Amino acid sequence: MKKILLVDDSETILLLESxxxxxxxxxxxxxxxxxxxxxxxMSERPDxxxxxxxxxxxxxxxxxxQLRSLEPTRSIPIILVTTRGEVEHLAAGYASGxxxxxxxxxxxxxxxxxxxxxxxx
Amino acid sequence: MEESDFRQVFESFLRESxxxxxxxxxxxxxxxxxxxxxxxxxxxxxxxxxxxGTAASVxxxxxxxxxxxxxxxxxxxxxxxxxxxxxxxxxxxxxVDALREMLADAARGLSALRPEHARLRxxxxxxxxxxxxxxxxxxxxxxxxxxxxxxPAAHPSVQDAVQDAPPRSGARTLRVQVEKxxxxxxxxxxxxxxxxxxxxxxxxxxxxxQAAVEAHEQTERLFMDLQEQIASARxxxxxxxxxxxxxTVRDTARALGKAARLVVExxxxxxxxxxxxxxxxxxxxxxxxxxxxxxETPEGRRDAGKPPYGRVLIAARREGSTVVLEVSxxxxxxxxxxxxxxxxxRGLKTGDQDPRADAARLIFEPGLSTAPVVTELSGRGxxxxxxxxxxxxxxxxxTIDSRGGQGTTFTxxxxxxxxxxxxxxxxAGGETYVxxxxxxxxxLELPAEAQDRPGGGESGPVHGILSLRGEPxxxxxxxSFFGSGGAARARESVVVVDGGGRRVxxxxxxxxxxxxxxxxxxxxxxxxxxxxxxxxxxxxxxDDGRAVLVLDVPGLIRxxxxxxxxxxxxx
Numbered sequence: 001m002k003k004i005l006l007v008d009d010s011e012t013i014l015l016l017e018s019x020x021x022x023x024x025x026x027x028x029x030x031x032x033x034x035x036x037x038x039x040x041x042m043s044e045r046p047d048x049x050x051x052x053x054x055x056x057x058x059x060x061x062x063x064x065x066q067l068r069s070l071e072p073t074r075s076i077p078i079i080l081v082t083t084r085g086e087v088e089h090l091a092a093g094y095a096s097g098x099x100x101x102x103x104x105x106x107x108x109x110x111x112x113x114x115x116x117x118x119x120x121x
Numbered sequence: 122m123e124e125s126d127f128r129q130v131f132e133s134f135l136r137e138s139x140x141x142x143x144x145x146x147x148x149x150x151x152x153x154x155x156x157x158x159x160x161x162x163x164x165x166x167x168x169x170x171x172x173x174g175t176a177a178s179v180x181x182x183x184x185x186x187x188x189x190x191x192x193x194x195x196x197x198x199x200x201x202x203x204x205x206x207x208x209x210x211x212x213x214x215x216x217v218d219a220l221r222e223m224l225a226d227a228a229r230g231l232s233a234l235r236p237e238h239a240r241l242r243x244x245x246x247x248x249x250x251x252x253x254x255x256x257x258x259x260x261x262x263x264x265x266x267x268x269x270x271x272x273p274a275a276h277p278s279v280q281d282a283v284q285d286a287p288p289r290s291g292a293r294t295l296r297v298q299v300e301k302x303x304x305x306x307x308x309x310x311x312x313x314x315x316x317x318x319x320x321x322x323x324x325x326x327x328x329x330x331q332a333a334v335e336a337h338e339q340t341e342r343l344f345m346d347l348q349e350q351i352a353s354a355r356x357x358x359x360x361x362x363x364x365x366x367x368x369t370v371r372d373t374a375r376a377l378g379k380a381a382r383l384v385v386e387x388x389x390x391x392x393x394x395x396x397x398x399x400x401x402x403x404x405x406x407x408x409x410x411x412x413x414x415x416x417e418t419p420e421g422r423r424d425a426g427k428p429p430y431g432r433v434l435i436a437a438r439r440e441g442s443t444v445v446l447e448v449s450x451x452x453x454x455x456x457x458x459x460x461x462x463x464x465x466x467r468g469l470k471t472g473d474q475d476p477r478a479d480a481a482r483l484i485f486e487p488g489l490s491t492a493p494v495v496t497e498l499s500g501r502g503x504x505x506x507x508x509x510x511x512x513x514x515x516x517x518x519x520t521i522d523s524r525g526g527q528g529t530t531f532t533x534x535x536x537x538x539x540x541x542x543x544x545x546x547x548x549a550g551g552e553t554y555v556x557x558x559x560x561x562x563x564x565l566e567l568p569a570e571a572q573d574r575p576g577g578g579e580s581g582p583v584h585g586i587l588s589l590r591g592e593p594x595x596x597x598x599x600x601s602f603f604g605s606g607g608a609a610r611a612r613e614s615v616v617v618v619d620g621g622g623r624r625v626x627x628x629x630x631x632x633x634x635x636x637x638x639x640x641x642x643x644x645x646x647x648x649x650x651x652x653x654x655x656x657x658x659x660x661x662x663x664d665d666g667r668a669v670l671v672l673d674v675p676g677l678i679r680x681x682x683x684x685x686x687x688x689x690x691x692x
Contacts, residue, residue: 010137010174012130013174013175013178016178019130020122052174053266054170054265055265059266061267062266083177088259089259092263093266104174104177105178106178
């Protein structure tokens, strides 16, 4: 079964994402900041990472950069979940190595379509 | 998404956002106090940005829009395009209050900005308009999206509040460290094993009784440990809540043209989250009173040779099973003469002892406000008597100490937890009562002169004065006080109790020893009946399974010393 790592400092967003993805065949794991995301990605080897941008401890851009520099996590697709006002900063996001992005408020069909596109259903 | 799923997400949003407000407020305070600093602005930005994202995700677009405006302002402050001045700080505080109201509205199903919130949004936009425009990428966002800022520990107050802000009253949730829960689960496991072993030993019959007794003792120890662990899970440090009063001090002082700051000492002291939540209101009033009635104006302070900034100190410390909170100000002290004059006008008993002590006692009388002008802030009809009742409802006490020209100190003594107390069991008139052990000073035999009249089977007087080592001690005969009747005893005992510095002897028939008791709220029907008496508070279940009442010592002392009327007879 494919595994998805959800990363956000808000438990509400994590809950929302898991509700959207609950009917899928994917296993869900979570992390609350960039540092925790890197640790989970190294130990759990998820097939895809859905990650917030602004978080305490370590933000999404930096986590992305570090995940790309580590051999075991180098090729995991990373979708950044951005908030209004962050779009101008997407270039910086892509520069950090993210694969794609979604904007809050996230919509279930869009989230599912994007994930399926990277995981192949 | 299904309706029930959405409901769950929405409730999570309300809970999480509400929890973010205390750290947000603490960070705005830090901005006010350290206007050149970078860190509190970054904290506000991150919290507001996060709130914006979650609000948008649950369809609260008006909150998302409002926070977007707030974020714009914070960004300009951070980039030094606009200076942090009094006007800006006031707007930031107003924004925190507005967010609190918006969340309350959202909880009630309202999802539009109130007119005053819309006006505040415009005011925020006007401030943004005054700032020089930003160029390029937002450095705050880039920083938040990247690594932690270089100076994370610059403001311990903000850091603490962010990490362990207790939920304010209303939000009945508590964050518990996973390690604590793990220990509780471990103990549950051990207890389950011990219980199984006990069952097996009983099944083996009389030959295994000795072993069963030992197994039972072991189970008992485990159970006590478990109880302690569960109680400790409810304990939270007092600092984060106490520090939120910096805002109360600041706002009250500003409204009165005074200058004041709050100092918190002993923030690491822990107490039961339930006690802490219910302290919020009495503490708010005490602190407002300290600023309003205690502190002088800056001119007044200068004339008195004091620094213009008044100081309100909340110091917490642990004394045995009690947490002591001292709320003190360095103001003018209680106006004893005015209080005594006012009390005389109202026909209240004024003693002939030290006028300062007299004034300190009288200030707790209902309706005795001596503020020369009733101010909008503390003159809201909340007297010291209401504060005292709030504290005593928590089985605590409050005393006051004041020195002319040097300030006033309110000392609050509160139990560590509301869940259990060490109780002393007494019998009177065929009824059993529990007295909180911490209120008991000493036990003695009732001197002969105060004994029931022998032979007649008639009870002695309800009240009286006996001599304790030459000092007069008012006493009350519980049997008659509660009207429970019963035959008079040949020998009676006196339990000397202390509440708020005043002592009374309770005459009882039997002393039945100590035991830990678990406090239970009274049934509603009982509550109504007991509303007439201040002397009984809650109930408990004794070792033998009987439900009994717990005496409220300060309430009892008040009834005896001030009103002298016995409680209603039992129905």
